[in-house]
Amino acid sequence: MTLSADRLAALDAFIIDLNRASAEVILPLFRADHGLEDKGAGKDLPPASHAAFDPVTEADRGAEAAIRALIAKTYPEHGVIGEEYGEDRPDAEFVWVLDPIDGTRAFISGLPVWTTLIGLRHQGRPVLGSIGQPYIGEIFLGHAGGSRLLSRGIERRIQVRDCPALTSAIIATTDPDACFDGAERAAWLQVRAAAKLARLGCDAYAYAMVALGKMDMVIEAGLKSWDIEAAIPVIEGAGGVVTDWHGQPIGQHGGQMVISGDRRPLEEALVALRRSAK
CATH class of the missing domain: 3.40.190.80 (D-Maltodextrin-Binding Protein; domain 2)
Structure with a gap:
């Protein structure tokens, strides 16, 4: 089934709602008591392995839960793949792919370069995505029609730059x-x-x-x-x-x-x- 322009527009608006729902969970915990756990603890890994310390926080889990709840309420037929809670209907026509906090190490260090990654597959192909940084107040959105930045109430188109070498x-x-x-x-x-x-x-x-x-x-x-x-x-x-x-x-x-x-x-x-x- 072809993804129509009207349906893509509705999903584009919805991905903004998902960013806002996750931000409501994450922001009160940034630079606060974030309930840090180490998913790598107890694993048989070399001490120097980047996976030996694998942090996860209350914000990671709470944000993904909030995103999943809103998807289930609005699009119950859609599948979800997320870092914290695994797969649910990964072969559905539409599948959301979630990383509630990409850059948890930055998050626990108080650095505002972590992001919320929300992507949407249609028939197995990525068609819509967002990179959100709510502390700074930015959502970068993209699909086949172009990419744009939402920041502090202003929306503008964005594009890569020329780089000859x-x-x-x-x-x-x-x-x-x-x-x-x-x-x-x-x-x-x-x-x-x-x-x-x-x-x-x-x-x-x-x-x-x-x-x-x-x-x-x-x-x-x-x-x-x-x-x-x-x-x-x-x-x-x-x-x-x-x-x-x-x-x-x-x-x-x-x-x-x-x-x-x-x-x-x-x-x-x-x-x-x-x-x-x-």
């Missing part, structure tokens, strides 16, 4: 020491050496900055579906591209990922990344 690019990743294995880290270092500037620790907020035309590329590995699916329509709607490290469309299960506003630096980066592609 990797040497002109501002690039980002979350934590190369923790998130990349040895070969992946070597590939990242090669790309970083060629780039103009690299920023670390921004999680999915860096995705939004590519869509906004302030950064040029984000490179990550080890992603889950909820880490990236919401960003795909935002980046593509702004004129950018999302691929795996082979340069192919990223699958539903995440993995290695490159977001780029311009294809020219992407092609240069892929020369290094393909050597460590899985």
